[in-house]
Amino acid sequence: MDRSPVSLSVAPAPHVRKSVSPDYSAFDLLIALLPALIIGVLSFGARAAVLAAVGAVCAWLFSAIAGLIKKSPAWSDASSAMTGLLLAMLLPANAPIFIPALGAFVAVIVVRELTGGASKNIFNPAMAAVIFILLVFPDMMNDLPSPRSSLEWFGDAPNFYVNHLSGFWAALSGKGPASIGTVCPAALIAGGVYLLMRKVSDRKITASCLATAFILPACFVSLNDALLGIINGPLIFTVLFLASDPVTSPVTSAGKIIYGVGLGFLAVIIKNMGVYSDGAGFALLLMNTLVWFIDLKLVPKLGRIIDFFADLAALAAAGFKKRFRREVKE
């Protein structure tokens, strides 16, 4: 019997199976963030752009310094700059200039480098830094400014929405107080759709999280609240731009669904019952801690059941699509 040793390659996440680099994904992320960033700058003025730039540049600098200390300089690490940009977009536009710099330090040095470095961190660096700033400077973070003027990017909504979902449409176009990046959920959704099409964001995590965040309030509160809940800026931002981070999310198919459901569930519970107005950030950090447990312990036990339902849903979707095409042809 041939007993030649098998060569196994062991490496930490992300396990990418195609020819993309983290910088390439970061470029996609930048394109996806641009609509929300532009609307944020138009709504809050040049200060929003300055905060975003400070966040991105400082994160890149801290990453470069960490690389120098570790003697593995990565001057072209675009993903660090994206971390800085992401956290700056979750800050209010009236934040002092040092806040995104402090956030970048916490995200890159404390959360990422000191817990093992890139691709070994347990928590999402950008969100951990935002929660840190929220707890240290609660007054500043809760004092969200209103946009300069009402944004009417989409003109008048169709009568159906005006009659039934006026609050929904208003929330979607972004008229209330918000942070730089979450002022217009419609722009976030557009960017999120791009990321889903480019397969940078994970469809299973996104769909399961949004479905949970919709179903829970729809069952226990009202349909209108459920609709308003899922287009809540911070939730959309977290789900579409942060939850699918390959380092801090599960790698198994069933694990992704469990992770998404847990994220949506915790976000709704914390938002509706907790003392904080938004629960998505806390929910993301709590779910980050459970990723290892989900992938290695929970999925082997529950994975088959979840896979069965996922296959069933995929079959139903395929059948519906086929029937729809046939009807269109007829």
Add this chain to the structure above:
Amino acid sequence: MSEKKDSLLLKIILLDNILTVQLVLMSPAFAASAKKPWLCAAVFALLFLGCRTGLYLLSAKKRNIFYKTADFLHAPIISAAAALFFMTPRDSLVCGATVLLSELILALINGRIRVSDINPALRIIAECISACILSMAMLGLRF
């Protein structure tokens, strides 16, 4: 030689646990809602320090299942007792349950850090940071 090793191990475990878990984990949450935050934090620190030291001194010679279970459960019990001292029975229950949940999650995090190929010298720092971030995330569960 064996006693020296035990003593060193004891110190490492003690430092690890004191730094990592409860002091950083729960005192901010309670101190924030107490009338005298400094007193609350001090009582917590003394209780945790005293209980952990006592537990490790007693169980250093005999590391068995009881020791592990006690190690896992004493923090929730002390938290509940301390919360009862400062707040209401309902708060006490919530505190106990929250700390137990934190302990469980922290055990998972520490497990993950240990299985990764992180520099052993940085491991204790990584565990402390994880505990701090977890404590921040747990603050979101204040209802």
